[in-house]
Amino acid sequence: MFILFAFVAYQSFLFIKEYPGSADQVEYEVNAETLPTELHPFVAEKTEILKEKTAEKGITILITDDYRSFEEQDKLYDKGRKTPGNVVTHMEGGESYHNFGLAVDFALQLENGNVIWDTEYDGNNNGQSDWFEVAEIAKELGFEWGGDWRGFRDYPHLQMDFGLTINDLQEGKRPKYPG
Numbered sequence: 207m208f209i210l211f212a213f214v215a216y217q218s219f220l221f222i223k224e225y226p227g228s229a230d231q232v233e234y235e236v237n238a239e240t241l242p243t244e245l246h247p248f249v250a251e252k253t254e255i256l257k258e259k260t261a262e263k264g265i266t267i268l269i270t271d272d273y274r275s276f277e278e279q280d281k282l283y284d285k286g287r288k289t290p291g292n293v294v295t296h297m298e299g300g301e302s303y304h305n306f307g308l309a310v311d312f313a314l315q316l317e318n319g320n321v322i323w324d325t326e327y328d329g330n331n332n333g334q335s336d337w338f339e340v341a342e343i344a345k346e347l348g349f350e351w352g353g354d355w356r357g358f359r360d361y362p363h364l365q366m367d368f369g370l371t372i373n374d375l376q377e378g379k380r381p382k383y384p385g
Contacts, residue, residue: 242307264330309365
């Protein structure tokens with residue numbers, strides 16, 4: 207019985223260490239005076255693994271955005287509101303996981319170098335949407351996919367919140383690097 211308990215406890219530890227975006231026990235620090243200026247190291251690491259795993263399936267992805275400053279976020283928010291173009295986000299500066307280095311956006315890159323945002327495209331000809339294949343792999347790596355959201359579905363968006371809300375991040379909580 208003890209061996210079974212020890213095995214389950216060890217597996218739980220590995221799950222928490224490997225997938226901190228899905229665990230409530232992730233350690234964080236409070237540093238309200240410092241905002242991130244780049245992608246969180248763990249998110250960056252998982253993003254590289256995502257690129258590798260999708261390439262193994264014959265899918266090339268391009269990360270079109272990752273860390274985004276509050277100012278950059280405000281400019282995106284203004285699109286379709288104060289400046290020409292379509293609305294691309296519902297979040298102002300400080301309201302997006304991008305602003306805290308915890309999110310990336312992706313697109314599909316074709317062999318000819320063109321970049322597409324076609325959720326039905328099946329470039330590896332396996333009968334499945336490449337976009338949804340990428341999303342599934344990302345979720346296996348611990349990302350939350352914006353395509354699963356109710357309301358505004360943000361298909362290019364992947365994030366790891368480490369159990370922290372936007373309010374937590376605004377209050378200065380930052381996930382520690384579990385590496």
